[in-house]
Each structure stands twice: as C-alpha cells, then as structure tokens.
Amino acid sequence: MTRRTKFLGPIVAAAVAFGGLAPAFAADNQDVIDYRERIMKTLDAQVAVLGQILSGATPDDQVVSHLEAIAEAASQSLKSFEPKVEGGESLPVVWTNWKDFEMRMKDFQSKTRLAADTAKSQGKDAALTNILDALRCKDCHDVYRKKQ
Amino acid sequence: MNRLVKCGLALAVLVAPVMAHADDQDVMNYRKNVMKTMGEQNALLQMVVAGKVPADQFVSHIKTLHLAATQAKKAFEPKVVGDGSTGSAKAEVWSNWADFSKRIDDQVTKLAALEKAAAEGGVAKAGPMIATSLDCRGCHENYRVPKK
Numbered sequence: 001m002t003r004r005t006k007f008l009g010p011i012v013a014a015a016v017a018f019g020g021l022a023p024a025f026a027a028d029n030q031d032v033i034d035y036r037e038r039i040m041k042t043l044d045a046q047v048a049v050l051g052q053i054l055s056g057a058t059p060d061d062q063v064v065s066h067l068e069a070i071a072e073a074a075s076q077s078l079k080s081f082e083p084k085v086e087g088g089e090s091l092p093v094v095w096t097n098w099k100d101f102e103m104r105m106k107d108f109q110s111k112t113r114l115a116a117d118t119a120k121s122q123g124k125d126a127a128l129t130n131i132l133d134a135l136r137c138k139d140c141h142d143v144y145r146k147k148q
Numbered sequence: 149m150n151r152l153v154k155c156g157l158a159l160a161v162l163v164a165p166v167m168a169h170a171d172d173q174d175v176m177n178y179r180k181n182v183m184k185t186m187g188e189q190n191a192l193l194q195m196v197v198a199g200k201v202p203a204d205q206f207v208s209h210i211k212t213l214h215l216a217a218t219q220a221k222k223a224f225e226p227k228v229v230g231d232g233s234t235g236s237a238k239a240e241v242w243s244n245w246a247d248f249s250k251r252i253d254d255q256v257t258k259l260a261a262l263e264k265a266a267a268e269g270g271v272a273k274a275g276p277m278i279a280t281s282l283d284c285r286g287c288h289e290n291y292r293v294p295k296k
Contacts, residue, residue, distance in 0.1 A: 031200040
C-alpha cells in the first residue's frame with residue numbers, strides 16, 4: 001500500500017460507514033426495488049385477466065394458464081422482498097414485521113400453487129371455487145403497501 | 149308493434165354501441181395485460197442476465213414468460229384495432245394474421261426451448277440463447293402502434 005492509499009483508506013472506510021458512497025449503492029437499491037415491482041406488476045396483470053374472466057368479460061379458455069402464471073409469479077415474490085431496501089411502494093413495516101409478511105407471502109404462494117395444480121388436475125371450475133381465498137391481495141396491501 | 153316494444157328496440161339501438169365499446173375495451177385490456185406480463189418478465193430476465201439481481205429465479209422468469217407467450221395468440225384473436233391510446237395493436241395484426249400468428253407460434257416454440265435449457269443448465273446454458281429466443285422488436289415494429 002502506498003502512502004497515498006494509506007491516507008485514502010480510512011477516508012473510504014468512513015465514507016462507506018457513513019453513507020458517503022451512497023450513490024453507488026443507490027443504483028443497486030433501485031434494481032432491488034425495480035425487481036420486486038416488476039414481479040408485483042406481473043401478478044397485477046395476471047390477476048386482472050383472471051378478474052375479467054370471473055366477471056364474464058373474457059372467455060375462460062386460458063384459466064389454467066393464468067392460474068399457473070399467478071402461482072409462478074407468487075413463487076418469485078417473497079425472494080424479491082428479502083433484501084431490506086425501503087422505497088418504491090413498500091412500507092418499512094415489511095421488514096420490521098417480517099415474520100407476518102413472510103407468513104402471508106408463503107400462504108399466498110401455497111394457495112395459488114394449489115389453485116394452479118387443481119386447475120390442471122381437476123379442471124378450471126374446481127380451481128375457481130376458492131380462488132378469492134387465494135387472492136387476498138388487499139389484505140397484504142392494506143398493511144404493507146403505501147396508500148395509492 | 150306496441151309502444152313498449154318500440155321503446156325497447158330504441159333503447160337497444162342506443163345502448164348497443166356503448167356495450168360494443170365496453171366489449172372492445174375488455175378485449176384490449178385482456179391482451180394488454182398478457183403483453184404486460186411478457187414485458188415485465190422479460191425485463192426481470194434481462195436484470196438477471198445483466199447481473200443486477202441474483203439468478204436464483206431465472207428459470208421461473210422464463211417459465212412465466214413462456215406461459216404468457218402461450219396466452220398471447222388467443223388474446224389477439226378478436227379483431228379489435230387499437231388507436232395508440234386505448235390499445236396499441238395495428239390493423240395489420242388481422243389483415244396479415246398468417247404472419248402474425250406464425251410469429252407468435254415461433255416465439256412460443258423458442259421460449260419452450262429456452263425454458264428447457266434454463267431448467268437443465270441455468271444461466272450458463274440458457275443465457276446465450278436469450279438474444280435469439282426473444283424477438284419482441286421484430287413483431288412490435290410491424291404490429292404495434294408506436295408509443296406516443
């Protein structure tokens with residue numbers, strides 16, 4: 001280590017410790033936020049088309065595929081919230097109340113997976129019987145998402 | 149024809165365009181949400197490949213993208229032309245349906261192969277195939293109203 005780097009070393013360490021290099025990390029944080037938001041937007045899109053089908057506005061011939069897409073995106077969601085990066089539409093309570101959040105997400109994952117598997121094995125009508133119980137989006141959004 | 153029937157027919161004529169418009173909007177909403185799913189999951193895939201987020205959900209993103217691609221053809225079957233604001237599909241989608249539907253079929257086939265490769269060998273195997281497996285632009289240039 002040269003004299004100059006010896007001199008800079010403590011400064012860099014202090015900058016990192018006190019957030020002086022925040023811009024470099026902010027870019028990473030934005031990636032984390034973008035990642036989870038895109039997963040939630042996927043869920044939003046597929047739940048919306050399912051809603052259209054349930055309301056009779058759209059034919060129901062792709063229900064199995066939509067349920068599978070919802071289950072798949074639901075399986076991605078918890079992982080995307082694991083990095084504790086506040087911002088976007090997430091409230092800090094996601095991480096301060098992680099156990100509850102995690103439990104709700106796992107419940108969401110298992111119920112949407114069950115619905116998708118039921119649709120494949122028993123048909124769409126069987127899967128749609130309890131679908132509203134699987135898609136309790138609002139319960140979570142009321143607690144963990146910023147008011148829109 | 150009694151007055152009641154005449155009134156009923158007049159009302160039906162007046163209401164019909166409104167209902168037709170609502171149906172058209174449903175058709176456009178449906179396909180927009182399917183395309184939105186593809187857009188979001190494609191963006192997630194690109195984030196993984198760029199190293200911005202961990203690769204542990206790589207296969208799931210491709211699977212969801214593949215699922216949405218299988219939904220796309222059906223979503224475009226009803227001929228409802230967009231104007232760039234409420235919908236973005238050009239009239240050429242239907243006047244050139246053979247080409248459009250073939251492109252979607254090809255996309256589905258390529259994504260099936262990509263999903264298989266991802267399941268077998270993760271990013272190392274499927275990563276190099278992504279550029280040739282996704283031809284969003286080729287289709288959008290011909291069949292989507294340019295964004296305003």
